[in-house]
Amino acid sequence: MATLVHWLRQVIGLSLGIAWGLLGIRGYTGFILYVLLSISTVPAICSNRLSLEGKRLGEVMSFEMAKEGFLPAFALFMVTWIMTYTAVHA
Amino acid sequence: ASVISRAMAADLVQEGLSVVALAALAAAVCEAISWLLFYRTDSYRDMRQAVERTNQKIAKAQEEAARSKEEQDAKGKARAKAKRVARFEEDLRLIDREIGNFQRNSTLAVVVVSIFIYAILCSSYEGVVVARLPFEPFEALDFLARRGLLGDDRRECSGALLYSLALVSFRSNLQKALGFCPPKKFAQVQAARQQAAYIHSKHMTL
Numbered sequence: 001m002a003t004l005v006h007w008l009r010q011v012i013g014l015s016l017g018i019a020w021g022l023l024g025i026r027g028y029t030g031f032i033l034y035v036l037l038s039i040s041t042v043p044a045i046c047s048n049r050l051s052l053e054g055k056r057l058g059e060v061m062s063f064e065m066a067k068e069g070f071l072p073a074f075a076l077f078m079v080t081w082i083m084t085y086t087a088v089h090a
Numbered sequence: 091a092s093v094i095s096r097a098m099a100a101d102l103v104q105e106g107l108s109v110v111a112l113a114a115l116a117a118a119v120c121e122a123i124s125w126l127l128f129y130r131t132d133s134y135r136d137m138r139q140a141v142e143r144t145n146q147k148i149a150k151a152q153e154e155a156a157r158s159k160e161e162q163d164a165k166g167k168a169r170a171k172a173k174r175v176a177r178f179e180e181d182l183r184l185i186d187r188e189i190g191n192f193q194r195n196s197t198l199a200v201v202v203v204s205i206f207i208y209a210i211l212c213s214s215y216e217g218v219v220v221a222r223l224p225f226e227p228f229e230a231l232d233f234l235a236r237r238g239l240l241g242d243d244r245r246e247c248s249g250a251l252l253y254s255l256a257l258v259s260f261r262s263n264l265q266k267a268l269g270f271c272p273p274k275k276f277a278q279v280q281a282a283r284q285q286a287a288y289i290h291s292k293h294m295t296l
Contacts, residue, residue, distance in 0.1 A: 003266065006266055007266075010263060020224070021224070024224075025224065026224045026225060027224075027225050027226075028225060030224060030225065031225075069262070069266075071258065071262070072258060072259045072261075072262035072263055073259075075255045075256070075258040075259035075262075076259040076263075078255045079110060079252065079255050079256050079259060081224060082106070082221050082222075082223060082224065082247060082252065082255075083103065083106050083107070083110070083221060085221075085222065085223075085224040086099065086102050086103055086106055086221040086222045086247075087099065087103045089222075089224075090098070090099040090102055090221075090222040
């Protein structure tokens, strides 16, 4: 479960970093949107796409799982956001 | 002017990619050191097996304790089963601590190598702008974001910032991909289970 959440978070970080860079999103709005989307998307995917429910979904929604892979995903988001923004809008 | 700015943007991207590549290389070197000094050793393997065995004992003892409570066994019997669970949990905490102590040497080696690579990066990229930031960093982060850069443009990114971010991401993901993670600490596993049980009991949904 923790591994699934970790990799989901990395994919979301990478995708949002590229998207934010292409769209030219600037400032701290980008960070706030990323944090909100990252925290809400993972449980939503687990519930809707992977049909997790009950205690397993509860595990995904817990604070411990919110921390799982958050920092590396955030760092990945920052790197892709910065590089894409530099390539397209610098 | 647009041709010049496109060429400058291409230069920036090239510098940025070279920093990211260096971070990827540094992450690979750090994980290789961790594997050589820690994950490859018999001591680590034994400790990992001890963690798995103890987890299984805890799960079994918790089941027995729960069953004993449900069947309303004699108070002494139920207390003895609860004590058994507590004893196994204490064993697991001791193993966690042992793993932490044993990992110290490899952590020290990784820190020394990381500092060495970071010093090489800072001297190579002194005064070089490697990217354009889409935000203005806090002044408290200037030691990283503006390391070695001249001028007042706060949206210029130094190699140090990009390298640090890329290294954090690559190291964690490489560890996860290669399975180079010590087992989760008992306290974290317990906290996750308690939170999951609470969410489930309150019928929280999305």
